[in-house]
Amino acid sequence: MPNNLPRHIVRLLFLLGFLLFLALVAKSYLTDPSFYEYGHYRADAVPELASGEPVYKGSAYCLDCHDQRKADWSVGAHVVVQCEVCHGINREICLNPGRDHTGNVKSAIAKDTIRLCTTCHLALPARPASQPQIVLGQHPFPDEETPQCYTCHNPHSPSNRESPAEEAARALAVTEPAAELAEAVSKCARCHGKQGQGRNRTPALAGMEAAVFIELMNNYKSGNSESKTMIKFANRLSDEEIVELARYYENLPVPPPD
Amino acid sequence: MTNDKKKTERREFLCTTGKALAGLGVAASGGTLLAAEAKEDTAGLAAKAASFPTKDYDWTKHRWAYGIDATKCIGCLRCVEACKVENDVVGDANHFRTWVERYVYLEGEDHALVDSHADQQNIAASGSESEYRFDNRYKDEKVSKAFFMPKICNHCAHPACVQVCPVGATFRTEDGVVLIDHDYCIGCRYCVQACPYGARLFIEEEGVSDKCTWCYHRITKGLMPVCVEVCPTGTRVFGDLNDASSPVSEFIENNQVQVLKPESGNAPMCFYVGLDKDVS
Numbered sequence: 001m002p003n004n005l006p007r008h009i010v011r012l013l014f015l016l017g018f019l020l021f022l023a024l025v026a027k028s029y030l031t032d033p034s035f036y037e038y039g040h041y042r043a044d045a046v047p048e049l050a051s052g053e054p055v056y057k058g059s060a061y062c063l064d065c066h067d068q069r070k071a072d073w074s075v076g077a078h079v080v081v082q083c084e085v086c087h088g089i090n091r092e093i094c095l096n097p098g099r100d101h102t103g104n105v106k107s108a109i110a111k112d113t114i115r116l117c118t119t120c121h122l123a124l125p126a127r128p129a130s131q132p133q134i135v136l137g138q139h140p141f142p143d144e145e146t147p148q149c150y151t152c153h154n155p156h157s158p159s160n161r162e163s164p165a166e167e168a169a170r171a172l173a174v175t176e177p178a179a180e181l182a183e184a185v186s187k188c189a190r191c192h193g194k195q196g197q198g199r200n201r202t203p204a205l206a207g208m209e210a211a212v213f214i215e216l217m218n219n220y221k222s223g224n225s226e227s228k229t230m231i232k233f234a235n236r237l238s239d240e241e242i243v244e245l246a247r248y249y250e251n252l253p254v255p256p257p258d
Numbered sequence: 259m260t261n262d263k264k265k266t267e268r269r270e271f272l273c274t275t276g277k278a279l280a281g282l283g284v285a286a287s288g289g290t291l292l293a294a295e296a297k298e299d300t301a302g303l304a305a306k307a308a309s310f311p312t313k314d315y316d317w318t319k320h321r322w323a324y325g326i327d328a329t330k331c332i333g334c335l336r337c338v339e340a341c342k343v344e345n346d347v348v349g350d351a352n353h354f355r356t357w358v359e360r361y362v363y364l365e366g367e368d369h370a371l372v373d374s375h376a377d378q379q380n381i382a383a384s385g386s387e388s389e390y391r392f393d394n395r396y397k398d399e400k401v402s403k404a405f406f407m408p409k410i411c412n413h414c415a416h417p418a419c420v421q422v423c424p425v426g427a428t429f430r431t432e433d434g435v436v437l438i439d440h441d442y443c444i445g446c447r448y449c450v451q452a453c454p455y456g457a458r459l460f461i462e463e464e465g466v467s468d469k470c471t472w473c474y475h476r477i478t479k480g481l482m483p484v485c486v487e488v489c490p491t492g493t494r495v496f497g498d499l500n501d502a503s504s505p506v507s508e509f510i511e512n513n514q515v516q517v518l519k520p521e522s523g524n525a526p527m528c529f530y531v532g533l534d535k536d537v538s
Contacts, residue, residue, distance in 0.1 A: 013280060014276060014280055017279075017280035017283040017284060018280075018283070020283060020284070020287050021283045021286075021287070023287075024286070024287050024290060032442075035426065038432070039429055040426040040429065041426045041427070041428070041429035041439060041442070042426070042439050042441070042442055045429075045437065045439035045441070045442070046317075046431060046437070049437050049439075049471065049474050049475065050315065050474055050475055050478040051475065052474075052475030053475070054344070054473075054475060054476050054479065054481060054484075055343060055344045055484075056340060056343070056344055056484050056487060056488070058481070058487065080490045080491070080492070081490045082487060082488050084488070085336050085340070085488050085490070089343055119334050119335070119336075119391055120332055120334040120336075120490065122394065123394075123397075124333065124392060124394060124396075124404075125362060125396050125397075125399075125401040125404040126333055126360050126361070126362060126392075126404035126405050126406050127332045127333065127406075128329060128330060128331075128332065128405075130330075131332045131491070
C-alpha cells in the first residue's frame with residue numbers, strides 16, 4: 001500500500017506523525033506530574049485547597065477570654081448568633097497568637113446598633129413570623145439624638161430587658177439580708193426573684209415602699225385576697241418579720257420598666 | 259548506472275526508515291494514550307484514593323452534603339458576608355459564591371417578583387457594594403406570600419462543569435466536593451456557562467473561574483463551612499451522609515426534601531425544604 005500512495009500524501013502522513021510526536025513530548029513536559037493520579041485533574045491541588053487557614057474562629061475561641069459574656073449569651077435567645085457576626089473577624093488573630101484585636105475589620109462595638117440589629121430584626125414581608133421583627137416607625141426608641149437598641153435590650157441576652165450596664169449596677173447593689181431574715185427572703189425569692197425583680201405574673205418587690213409592702217402583707221394575713229398562696233405565706237410570718245422584709249425590699253434597686 | 263542504483267538504495271532505505279519511525283511514532287502515541295486511559299480508570303479506585311495526600315484526613319471516609327431549609331431563612335445575609343470574608347471573594351456585588359434570593363407574590367399575582375441582594379435597589383439600601391441587606395420595597399404593598407431562598411453551589415454528583423472543562427481544572431473529590439484548581443484554569447468560562455444553577459463565577463483580575471468550595475479548608479479540619487456556622491436560624495445545614503447522626507443526615511431523614519432542576523441530570527447534593535413553583 002505505501003508504494004501506491006501518492007508522495008504528497010505520504011509526506012503529509014510523515015508531517016502528522018511528527019506533529020503527534022511533538023505533542024506527546026510537550027504533554028509529558030507540560031503536564032504536572034501529579035495529574036491523573038486520582039483522575040483528570042492535578043492531584044496536588046487537593047491538599048493545596050485543604051490547607052487554607054480558617055478565618056472565622058468561632059464563638060468558643062472568643063469566650064476563652066471573654067468568659068463574662070458566657071453567662072448571658074449562652075442562655076439567651078442570641079446564642080444562635082456567633083460573636084464574630086456582630087463583632088467582626090480578626091484576620092490578625094490567625095497570625096498573631098497573642099490575640100491582638102487591632103486588625104479587626106469591623107468596629108468591635110457597633111456604633112449604629114439600629115442598623116446592625118435591623119439586619120435581622122426589621123419587619124420584612126418575606127421574613128417568617130417566628131422571627132421577632134420591628135417596624136421602625138412603630139418601635140419605641142429612647143428619646144435620644146442617636147438612639148441605640150442596647151439602651152433597652154441586652155444584646156447578649158435579649159429576653160432580659162436590662163442593658164449590660166444596668167444589670168451590672170444592680171448586681172453590685174444587691175445587699176445580703178441579715179442572717180435571721182435570710183431564710184424568709186429565700187422563700188420569697190422563689191417566686192419574686194433573688195433580687196426581688198419579679199417574674200412573669202409575680203410582681204417585683206424591689207424598691208417597693210415599706211408602707212405599701214406592710215399593708216399588702218396585712219391584707220394577705222387577714223385573708224383579704226384571692227391569692228391563696230400569699231395568704232398562706234403571709235400567715236407564716238410574724239409582724240416583726242414583715243416589717244424587716246419591707247425595709248429590706250425597699251432598699252433593693254428598682255428593676256427597669258417592663 | 260551504479261549511482262542510480264545507489265540513489266535508489268538510499269532512497270529506499272530512507273523511505274523504509276522514515277515509515278518505520280512514523281509507524282513507531284503512531285504506535286507510541288497510541289500506546290501512551292491507552293496507558294493514560296487505563297490509569298484514569300484505575301485512578302478512581304478506592305485503593306489509590308485511600309492515600310489522600312494530606313495527613314489527618316481520609317477523604318474516602320466522608321460523603322459531604324448540604325441542606326437548606328428555606329422556610330427558616332430571614333434574609334439577614336450573614337452567610338453571604340461571612341463567605342466573602344472567609345474566602346477572600348471579590349468584595350463587590352458581582353462576585354458571590356453563595357447568595358440569597360427573595361420571592362414576593364403580590365396579591366392577585368401568579369408569579370413571584372424576584373430580587374437578590376445584588377439588585378441595584380438593594381445595593382442602594384445597604385449603602386455600598388460590599389455590605390448586603392434587602393430593602394423594604396414591599397412595605398406598602400399587599401403581599402400574599404414571600405420568602406427567601408438561599409442558593410449555593412450544589413456540588414453535584416454528576417457535574418456538568420467538570421465534564422466540560424477542557425483542561426481538567428475543575429474536578430470532584432472522593433468526598434464529594436467539586437473544586438477548582440486555579441493554577442490549571444485557563445479562564446475559558448465554559449464551566450460558568452455549563453452550570454445549570456449559575457453557581458460559578460469568573461474572577462476577572464485573576465482570569466480564573468471560582469465557586470463555592472464548601473470551605474474545603476475548614477471541613478477537612480472538622481469545622482463547618484462558614485455560611486452554616488454563622489446562620490442564626492438553622493437554615494443551612496452541612497454534614498457527612500456516611501454519619502447518620504450528622505445534621506444533614508437528620509435533615510434529610512426528618513424532612514421531605516427536593517433538589518433544584520433534577521431533570522438536568524447533575525444529581526445535586528444540596529437538598530432543599532421549602533422550594534416553590536417559581537424557584538429555579
